[in-house]
Amino acid sequence: MDKAYLWHPFTQMKSWENEDILIIEKGRGNYLIDVNGKRYLDGVSSLWTNVHGHRKRYIDDAIKKQLQKIAHSTFLGLSHPGAIVLSKMLLDIAPEGLDRVFYSDNGATAVEIAIKMALQYWYNAGKPQRYVFVSLDNAYHGDTIGSVSVGGIGLFHATYRPLLFKTIKAPSPYCYRCGLGLSYPSCGLACAKKIDEILRANSGRVAGLVLEPMVQAAGGFITSPPGYLKAIREITARHDVLMIADEVATGFGRTGRMFACEHEHVMPDIMTVAKGISGGYLPIAATLTTGKIYDAFLGEYGEKKTFYHGHTYTANPLGVAASIANLELFKKERIIQGLRPKIRLLKEGLRRIAALDHAGEVRQLGMMTGIELVKNRATKEPYPFELRTGARVCLEARKHGIIIRPLDDVVVLMPPLSITLHQLSYLLGSVESAIRKITD
Numbered sequence: 001m002d003k004a005y006l007w008h009p010f011t012q013m014k015s016w017e018n019e020d021i022l023i024i025e026k027g028r029g030n031y032l033i034d035v036n037g038k039r040y041l042d043g044v045s046s047l048w049t050n051v052h053g054h055r056k057r058y059i060d061d062a063i064k065k066q067l068q069k070i071a072h073s074t075f076l077g078l079s080h081p082g083a084i085v086l087s088k089m090l091l092d093i094a095p096e097g098l099d100r101v102f103y104s105d106n107g108a109t110a111v112e113i114a115i116k117m118a119l120q121y122w123y124n125a126g127k128p129q130r131y132v133f134v135s136l137d138n139a140y141h142g143d144t145i146g147s148v149s150v151g152g153i154g155l156f157h158a159t160y161r162p163l164l165f166k167t168i169k170a171p172s173p174y175c176y177r178c179g180l181g182l183s184y185p186s187c188g189l190a191c192a193k194k195i196d197e198i199l200r201a202n203s204g205r206v207a208g209l210v211l212e213p214m215v216q217a218a219g220g221f222i223t224s225p226p227g228y229l230k231a232i233r234e235i236t237a238r239h240d241v242l243m244i245a246d247e248v249a250t251g252f253g254r255t256g257r258m259f260a261c262e263h264e265h266v267m268p269d270i271m272t273v274a275k276g277i278s279g280g281y282l283p284i285a286a287t288l289t290t291g292k293i294y295d296a297f298l299g300e301y302g303e304k305k306t307f308y309h310g311h312t313y314t315a316n317p318l319g320v321a322a323s324i325a326n327l328e329l330f331k332k333e334r335i336i337q338g339l340r341p342k343i344r345l346l347k348e349g350l351r352r353i354a355a356l357d358h359a360g361e362v363r364q365l366g367m368m369t370g371i372e373l374v375k376n377r378a379t380k381e382p383y384p385f386e387l388r389t390g391a392r393v394c395l396e397a398r399k400h401g402i403i404i405r406p407l408d409d410v411v412v413l414m415p416p417l418s419i420t421l422h423q424l425s426y427l428l429g430s431v432e433s434a435i436r437k438i439t440d
């Protein structure tokens with residue numbers, strides 16, 4: 001019936017219809033369990049969302065407790081206790097300077113909100129000519145038209161170009177394949193300087209710059225070189241351009257810190273979060289911003305400075321309850337501190353993988369890893385696209401009882417933060433043998 005009736009996201013359904021498909025029915029800890037009872041280690045946290053494992057009692061109970069009160073009430077013109085508590089909890093852990101929370105329900109909507117909020121901030125401030133956005137090559141911010149407009153992955157985004165609003169594209173901080181033909185550190189962060197040039201050339205026109213701090217995730221887990229994020233913050237501040245940090249993938253401990261911006265002590269003007277906010281349980285997201293931006297929307301009713309944006313399930317109480325429980329667990333179980341040995345083990349295991357003949361580059365930040373496979377290590381020549389090398393490695397890993405999903409030929413490892421050292425070793429060993437098997 002799946003093959004007869006369904007259409008799966010980011011899936012070539014012709015191949016799907018000819019494949020043995022896996023149907024997941026349950027989860028337990030860091031494992032997914034299919035309809036036949038077979039267990040698989042969740043190597044990508046159910047698309048980068050799960051934090052404490054599946055069926056985490058504390059979160060399950062929080063959702064059940066909320067269900068006994070109410071499943072949903074609108075946030076348009078009404079409030080609810082959980083949303084109030086969660087907003088304070090988020091602001092307590094977010095980079096300094098962020099003092100307002102606007103809820104939504106997924107990463108793309110959080111980004112749409114950030115874009116519209118930035119544009120209307122300038123509009124309300126009497127500078128409607130500041131409506132241009134700068135975004136990066138290889139960026140991914142979601143699949144709605146606005147978030148695709150600030151995206152930079154040709155394969156996913158080029159088709160929709162006629163529908164997209166124009167943005168100014170800046171080079172990706174992708175050192176392995178530097179678009180400027182330079183190498184770090186002798187480049188002196190030329191890709192960041194390029195942004196300075198763009199902002200100077202477009203002085204007074206740019207509303208904001210959108211980027212994924214420290215790791216361009218869907219672009220191939222591209223980790224930015226040291227100093228890059230800080231440089232962008234300094235440049236955007238100098239040009240009075242809002243910096244929008246999209247922490248949808250990197251937030252909630254994935255990079256070894258609560259938020260990726262912390263690595264370079266950066267305070268964005270707007271920050272988006274989703275995925276891990278609810279521990280990977282329910283669709284909820286938030287766009288955080290400063291008091292200065294919030295204040296620009298205050299006015300008399302007739303002034304029409306209101307932020308005319310909202311979603312039916314904004315701040316859904318069940319998602320909020322899961323998120324509060326998730327953040328409480330971060331504290332109670334000292335999750336960030338507990339990551340250190342895991343990150344060390346990952347680093348050591350990745351050394352072996354980096355030595356493989358077809359491992360072009362292995363990129364890691366905290367618990368996020370991308371292994372870029374190439375046909376030729378010396379020339380960095382990629383495998384032909386249609387060979388689906390990354391996908392075949394992931395299917396091979398499945399034979400070891402592991403679920404992972406590639407980004408083209410970048411094999412991604414992003415297990416729940418609750419993965420044990422033993423499970424992590426198994427994951428690394430299995431991925432190494434899957435890569436050997438497919439690329440030999």
Ligand SMILES: Cc1ncc(COP(=O)(O)O)c(C=O)c1O
Binds near residue numbers: 111140143218250275
């Ligand atoms: C950085 C980033 N922003 C936004 C999104 C979109 O999130 P969602 O799929 O919840 O719309 C993603 C999803 O992978 C992401 O990685």
